[in-house]
Structures are given as C-alpha cells and as structure tokens.
Amino acid sequence: MPRRDTISGLLWSAPWLIGFVAFLLVPLSMSVYYSFTDYPLLKPPVWVGLDNYTGLLSDTRFWLVVRNTAIYSIIAIPVCTLAALAVAAMLATPGLRGRAFWTAAVFLPTLVPMMATAMVWLWLYNARYGLINNLLGVVRITGPNWLEDVAWAIPAIVLTSVWGIGQMIVVYVAAINEVPGQLYEAAMLDGMGPVRRFIHVTLPMISPAILFNVITLTIGSMQVFVMPYVLFRNERGQRAAGDFYNLMLYDNAFVYQKFGVASAMAWMQLLIVLALTGVMLLASKRLVHYRGS
C-alpha cells in the first residue's frame, strides 16, 4: 500500500516535477556554466574562468545599476510598506461605510498591465503637458522635468510603485481582521488610544504578514524593469539616472549577445536574493510573532 501511494504521489506531482527540471533546474545549472564562459549565442561557449565576474566588478555601468537598484529598494520598501499599513489600518476600521468601494479603488491599479501603467505615468510626468506639472502650475509652481532631471528619476519610479501597493493592502487588511477582538478590549482597558493600540497590538499580531510582504517587496524591487524601460529608455539606450540591474542584464543578453556576462549577473542576483531572504527570515525569528508559538 505505501509503495503504491508513493507511485501515485509521484505520478500526480509529475507535471510539476518535469516542469521543475526542464524549466528551472536545467536552465539554472546551464547558466552556472555559461557564467564562466564567453558565449555570443551564435558560437559555442568558450571557458573564460572568472573573467565575466571580474569584468563586471570593474565595469562602471555595473556599479551604477547596483547603486540605483539599491537606492530605489531602500526607499521603495519602507515607503510602500508604511503606505500600505496606513491604508490598511483605515480600511480595517470597524463599521466602515463603503468598504467595497474603497477596497476596489486601492486594488484596481494592481490589475493594470505594467506596460499600460508605464504609459499612463509617462504621460502624467510629461514636463510640458503632464497632469502633475499642470496641477503644480495652478498653484504657480514650475514643476521639474521629472524624467530628465537626475535627482527626480528614482523618486518618480518610487511613486509609481506606491501606486501598485493594492495587493499588500488587501493582505494587511485580512491579517488585521484576524486579530482577536479581546486583545483590543484589553488594550482599551489599559487606556491605550487608537494609535498606541495599532503599534502595540496590531503590528505585533500581523508581523507574519508584514514579513511576507517585505520579502515579496524586496525581491520585486530588485527586479524593477518595465517602468524604467519605458520611462528612461530611448533609441540610444538606457539613461544613466534610470538604469537598473535587470536592464543591464537584459542589454547584455539580448542587445549585446553576451550571454556569459548576463548569466554571471543572473547568478549574482539570485545569490543576493537568497541571502537577503535568509537574513530576513533569521531576523524575523526575533521580530515576528506567530500565534500559538
């Protein structure tokens, strides 16, 4: 009987297992090898040892994209998290009227295709006729040239990320709704106001959801692609102020046909993602409160 169960278990998992090997394990292993080769795609790969890695470390564009991606992530992760928590706290208010409408409003942008989102923001940020500068004009402020001004490039992308926090908000609202009511009653008896109740009761109780969202957000921020691709790219290439890690990876692979260099970048990214996730999971052992543990 157990033997038959093992066979059925394997058979039922087979579709995923085959896909896992064909579309993840094999490609990932191949790219380890490619990362140590010179591989212009149309010719077979040639072993070059660590050249791709050392070449990247002495490439100014590499350090530029690392810096931009890091700055963007360091700003976007806390800003998006705080904004999502604030909106979720409002949406989770007991007895709120029009809850379905407010929820739909914040969630809607997350469904808009990234490409269309990028087009809309390209238009809103337009220096001459964009809505943002038109609105600033009403109060007699001359808005900056959002997409040309180096200082505004990263903030401009952060704002578009805040526009897409709807999923996080929904996760937070669901988590807040699961917090047992007695905890709030006890806190109220202790004389805590709504803000202190949120900090001392809600936040610890929803910390698993915060951990989940922060990890997702971190991995997502490091992969930022479509928005800078549309906002900061023209026929001459990517503009430095809006240049990010995966844009350089994409250029190396599909513009310059340097598959070896692109594979090295991919592996460095994967290791950073795994390391950051590991660090966050470890740190969370102290900070995250799991009910019943």
Add this chain to the structure above:
Amino acid sequence: MSESNTNLRGSAKILLYAGLALCAVFFLFPLVWMVATSLKPEAQAASASLSLLPDPPSILPGQARENYTAVWTDPSITFPLYLRNTLIVAVLAVVGMTISSAVAAYGLSRIQWPGRSAVFGTILITMMVPFPVLMVPLYIVFRELGWIGSLKPLWVPAWFGGAFNIFLLRQFFMGIPKELDEAARLDGCSHWGIFWRVIVPLSKPALAVVALFHFIYVWNDFLAPLVFITHRDQFTLALGLQMYQAKAGLTPWNLLMAASTLVVLPVLVLFLFTQQAFVRGIATEGVKG
C-alpha cells in the same frame, strides 16, 4: 452600527473618510485621466487644460470614435492581431495552468507519500527565483526546442503548473474532509475518479481564482514576450503597446492613451465581475503563507 460610534468620535471619522477619499483619488485618478485624454483631440490633450471632457463636450462621441479607430486600424502596429495572439496564449496558458496545478496540488494534499513534504518545500523555494535570473538560460532551452519564433514559450510551461497556484490549491484541498475520499473509494473510485468527482466540484471557487490570476498574469506580462517573441506578427498586446509608443515619430498622447485604455479595459471589466474572488484569493496568500 453602534460599534463604529464607540470606536470613532466625530473628528476622527472626518479624518478617516478624508484620508480614504484622498487615497481613492490617488489610485483612481491616473486611470480616469488616461480615459479622459483618450477622448480628446490631439491639441487639447497636449495642453495645460485640466478638464476631463473635450471642449466643447459635444464632440466627445465623434472624437472617441476617431481616436479609437485610428489606434485599432494603425497600419504599422496591428492591435487586432496582437489581441488575437494574447487571447491564444491566455486561453492555452490558463487551461494548462489550472489543470496541472490542481493535479500537483492533489498529489501533495490527498495522497500520503514519503517524498511529499520534500517536493512541497522545493515548490515553495522556487517561488523565490526571479524570472530575470531564468530568462537567459530559458531562451537557450527554448531555442534548442525550436520554440523561438512561435508563441510556445509563453504558454507551454504553464502546463507544468505554477508554484504559487499549487500552493494556493493545496491549502484549499487540505480543507476538504478526508471522509469524502474514503466514501468515493468505497464506491470504487480511483484517485482520478476522486479528483474529478469530489475535489474539482468542491474546489470551483479556488480553481476560478487560479484561472483568473493566471489570465491577468499572461495578459499583463511584458518581459517574457519581450525576450522570447521575435516575430512582429506574434507580438502580444503589452509588446504592441510598447512598440506603439516607441515607433518612429512621436505618437500623439491622445492616441497612446486610447491604446492603453484598450489594453486595460478587458482586465478592468473582468475585475468588476469577479472582485470578491480576487480579494479573497490575495488575502489567503498572505495570511496563511
């Protein structure tokens, strides 16, 4: 009703609704502005005007027809063809993703076997591998398979399940009482019979969520088509929209916004009909995850 009165006093209530109204404006107005721009003549779109309607408003129906016809019949960017491609990919990918994820989730929830938790753990870990890490070697795999130059890279992998969807369905299947399996087995059902006669009928809401999520995913995806689709006549809508913006000579803003609206509209209509399922699905992901 009385609950809200005990929790919030008048001024706090005003603050709460003002805050929510501000949020609604921030999240919705860009889309409203997109549609408004798409209904204006070119000169009025590119102006300092803050009006939502064209001037005079009576030209709206005619202008709308003119703008959207111009986008739809553009000779160099063939949106009808891109819509067809996107729908082909979406249908094939959604059907494959839903069936294969459900099958894998069944094996990981209704059958007891030694390797089960190891496989499930691996599935969870794969969720952390970003697509850009895989796109370079995947391109080479797809090229070896002869799929570059076809739509296959965009839908065939979906037939092997998706980590997140398997996770979601497994959680749902775990909640179905085991006694139902036993009863079906006594009636002579195999695993295949139990799957189709017990699990699938009871899991329709969860399966619908997976199908919906994957439809949205395929419809919205840009990077995979950008990398794997090489022929112009196989472009998807997201790629087409980008081409439309980048094509030689500046695309007028009113037409670009009309094209964007066309790409967004189907998703928004779908959302209006399925809002509850969406919100429930997302909430499960984070709270139980």
